[in-house]
Amino acid sequence: MLQELIASYNYIIVVVIMMIGLWAMLAKQNLIKKCIGMAIFQTGIILFYISMGAKKGSTLPILEHAHDGAHHAVVAAHYANPLTQILMLTAIVVGVATLGVALTLAQKVYQQNRSYHEDKILEKLSK
Amino acid sequence: MIWQFDLILLTLVVIFALISLRVKDLMGASIVFGAYSFLMCLIWAGMGAVDVAFTEAAVGAGVSTVFMIATIYNTGRMIKPRPQDMSFKLLMMLVVVITGAFLLTAVNDFPEWGDPYSPVNDHVAAYYLTHSMSDTAVPNVVTSVLADYRSFDTMFETAVVFVALIGIYGIIRRRRKQDDSDSDTDALPPYDPSESLIIRQASRMMVPFMQIFALYVVAHGHHSPGGGFQGGVILGASLILYSMSYNLPTLFKKMTEKWIILLSAIGVLIFSGVGVICMMLGSNFLDYSVLSQILPATDSVMARSHAMLIVEIGVAFTVMCAMVGIYTSLASNGRFDKGL
């Protein structure tokens, strides 16, 4: 029972984290906070993928093998899911790239307008 | 894994996310975000995703946070409270709550958590686990999937990093002695960390070890967690640490702007070049097995294994340069002379 709760707790937390990030991206006025929100949203998604790839009682997805190159028959259930991992490796890298671009833009915008505050910037721009 | 521990971590993560969004000091928010990322990577490690955790520790908790700090260093760090339009926030809250509720409706429909025979774990993923050894002779299935089965994704992922670097250069880079009008001496904090002897000496000692470790991570990615990305990020982080503890010009003495750009391009070139060679040898793009024709003493399986190493090196180049390049751009505000 408790285990089941944790199982769905996991997914609930995923949704909560993502929504925190989304909310920050949409509603926060500060550009840096928006960037943080974006990063949080992305980690939420990553957590989602990792959660779905988790296996109870599994080990790392590094196969046991003998040194002479021969290998045993592999039971997939014994190893963690590699596919979700590599998908998320990609997502992390994409995320940091996007974050870098967003921060750069935020920095330039700040220098133009002396502010990180979205409304203030828009006021200034519309003058 | 221990579910109680997991429970606590998951709760903490939410709390940290909220804190980092609440804090009025942006520097503080970045640090909290770093902590958030670190907790996150603990969770992932707990779920068996060590490679992801490894990367997140280097990228999310490390480099991302440093990027934010570099940005804030050049701009303002405190948020001045302003009267806000609450109706907009409420509207957005409503949007978010509806979206969240909609997402939650599907949770009951998911396969049981941790089920080794759920579709995700059973269908394609299982094929990778059972065939990796015979197809590629690489025991770390993450590496073999990353650099072979789905190497095309990985190539573009490297390209994404490259794009970010070039894009950021294009946006922020200024020629020296050109318009320094906009905010030259902007928000330089009184404290210059590079003057601290302790930090200098400590990082002097750490940097070589970090780099050796990074090389190990790249090279040993076939057999242990790690690979081009992680190694590249650690290499980049070591250089960033170096420049933080001294200053940018010191870093540029070792590694100039030119090499940052050129090496990052060469990284992508190595990856795509391997693919093109495969094409030239008469097979499909990125079909490493045909490389056995030119690599000495390999069969088609070992050729795959070796090619993966080459490719990972390319990835490491690009990622390292991109991390350093993005950091230096942000920290020096595009002038590449002084900064954090």
Add this chain to the structure above:
Amino acid sequence: MWHPVLILSIALAAAFLILLTGERRENLRESWTFIAGGIMLYGLFQLLPGVLNGQILRHSVLNVFPNVDIAFWVDPFGLLFAFIAVGLWIPTSLYSIGYMRPLKEHAQTRYFACFAIAISATVGVAFSANLFTLYLFYELLSLSTYPLVAHHQDAQAREGSRKYLTYLLGTSIGLALPAMILVYGLTGTLTFSEMGVFGGGISAGLQVSLLLLFLFGFAKSGLMPFHSWLPGAMVAPTPVSALLHAVAVVKVGVFSVLRVLTGIFGIDLLAGSHLSTIACIIASITLITASLIALTQDSLKRRLAFSTVGQLAYIILGCSVASIVGVQASMLHIAMHAFGKITLFFCAGAIFVATGKKYISQMVGLGKQMPWTMLAFFIGSLSVIGLPPTGGFISKWYLIMGALDADKVWVVVVYLVSSILNAAYFLPIVYRAFFCSDEDSQYKDEVKEAPLPALIPPLLTASGCLLLFYYHDTLFKLAQLAVGG
């Protein structure tokens, strides 16, 4: 050998040559128009015998949708219309020279080029074998005449040309296009056929809405309430008005309506349902109202414009009664009205060139100074009113016959009332121009006839009105062939 596409591309080629020749060598430039007009007319004459023998030449250029091509045919009605358009283009061009040069108008090259494109589009409409092709050239005509309407480039011209395009494009995109798509969706074809394309099984409500969409969608036909572009477009130079009102634009409007009524709905369907009555009522309202408004206009060109609105309604009414004679009559009326109205416009322009006067109240006594112009004006008005010995009488006669054939006596009443109104707004002009005492005359000896290029065309077309009274056999034959009579 002679081919509809060839004929319409001659006009296009002329436009191109005119543009190439440019402002400097204006005689050469104008000669292109006449050469093209001559060749086209010759080509049409070559097509005539075949058509009179009952052959219908069809040619498909390009397939655009299943069952819909850009396709041309040479049918009697189209040929009749093409004859009118090309035939009147030549005197109009001559007249344009007489009008534009003395007034030293700007951008004459653009003017003549657009004129040629407009004629090309008109011929295209005439030879369209299906609704789609017709629509294509219809739009081309709207666009190519815009620079003509806006020619003066002043505030008034802006007003007029805006209105012009808003009405024409608005209705064609907003009403005719969806109607066309509906027809295609319902029947899978757009090709004109004498039996109509609706085999049956289309609800009466849908038929009525399609009818309304088409009637108003082709706003070039000037049915109220979409008529007000026409008086608005009077800001254009007079030769353009002549083109718009007599030859190309409005006639393309009624031509399109007639094509839709006969080729898409089919006369039988019209006659067998309430559609005919609905169309008749709409046309009648326009007819009477326009004539009444025309009475109140002092500007000569505006009066002519409202007269045009009324005459167009005649044509649609003639077709809407849905008897064979009626349809033939309305086809004839296209020709007859074209000659009459173009004469009137030519005269209005000649008066403007000679005296600079635009208003009817300023034209008392003009007949003494400009006898030939006013004579032509007189003949033109007779034709438009429908009195012998002009061509207008013939067509009006058949129009009435057509209405009687269809047992729509009230339509005959409408015809008669409006003819009286026509007489009431035209004849006083002529009367006061000729028969006034010398004291009343506003003109002393200083005014003379307009220059020859502006005088000859109205006389030509006026004599055309007279000749058509006697020699309308070929036209009538064409009309008869067109509606299987």
Add this chain to the structure above:
Amino acid sequence: MSTQAPVLMIIAPLIASIFITLIGWFRPKFSHPIAVISLLISSIASIQVFQMVLSNGPQQYFLGNWPAPFGIEYVIDHLNSLLLVTISVVATLVALYAKRSVEKELPDKLANYYTLFVLLVTGLLGISITGDAFNLYVLLEIAALTSYALIAFAKGRSLMATFNYVMMGSIGACFYLLGVGYLFIKTGTLNMTNLSQILVSLHMSQAVLVGFVLIILGMWVKMAFFPVHGWLSNAYTYAPTASTCLIAPLMTKVSVYVMIRVMTSVFSTEYVFNHLSWHLVVVAMASVAILVGSMMALSQRDLKKCMTYLVVAEIGYMVGGAWLGNPAGMTGATYHIIADAAMTACLFMAVGCIIYKHGHTSLDTMKGIFRKMPLTMLGFVVGMLSMIGVPPTCGFFSKWYLISGAIEAGQWHFMLALLFSSLVNAIIFFRIIEIGFFGSLGSETPDPHEHQDVAVKEAPLSMVLPMLVVAGALIGIGIYTSDIISLVIQPLISATF
């Protein structure tokens, strides 16, 4: 083993981007030729693939020679083959066009600019060709990141606009990724063909539904579909000329393509229209999008900004058409992807020429523009006629199919919205014509003779020619409509409905 053309068209610009960076660091002026050559190779390869698809039916290409659900595969069928040709050819023309404009606007960033330029094309081609849902995400991000940078290069007001674009773009991409995750958790595969096979038995699943909605939502954000269209206008307006010319025609169209791909290939029309049956709500939204876009366009005093709102309206066309739920609507939507790409390219290129010579595109100051730049305006007129939907330009035919789809589905409001937008386009068009004719807008009294002898000051030939080629293509596409429909779109429609 089949030809390498499918991968060649992606790889050529990718490798070119590397060489542009490597060589461009030392010799910036070589950047442009390399970019053009690589895009030419791409175009040729894409045309070759297109012919293969026409003669032999859908093609597959396995990257790394791994069979389908395990490796990544390229699938080129009727839906994307023509799109690939469109993307690569338009990109080539824009690259030719970009030379002078970039030299003028961004003289010190040539190498960076062209690197990103070709990478954007790589991304767009990759999105269109791939048969793997996750690979699509990665390429989506490549296209997104490059377009952020290409827009932000203009500095000034573009920076804030880009920041908003980054936020919205990330939300869109995240939604897509999340949606793919929801599908992945139920199916365990990322390959689209494989997904569609497995999804057949999962139609009742709530997770699949959520996944579908998320993917569609993500694409809507990416393509700036109402009500999330806010970011588009500013981003496109303040971008450098060449960037707008590349991004505006292609970026949104590719998102529309992804939407249609997901609706028809991953899911089925059976699922989308019969099982879910809220497509009519989407059509209503599309109508609103068209109305809003048109109204906003009408209220602009700046030509470029006005055009960006037209793009918003055009997106409504395609989304609405795709969701009408009948073959005619889908035909219209897919045809309009091609037509609209050409149309927008033509218009933005013309606007770019005006900017090059004129400095800006404020409507009030464009007196005598027709005499000054006759060729540019010729292209503009053709583009605008296509927007209005005057035959025989391609805009007419897409409108035709969309309207017949609307009639078939009984969606009168969508038809009215389409007609309304045509009329608005006509008004906008004639506003510009009027400036040409009367020299000014509004109540000012025009002077017929003041600008009669403005000297011709045309934009450079390298800009005008590509624009005219696109303008010619508008008519060409229109003329070959029936071929395009019967050879390309018909097989697709009959396979999905």
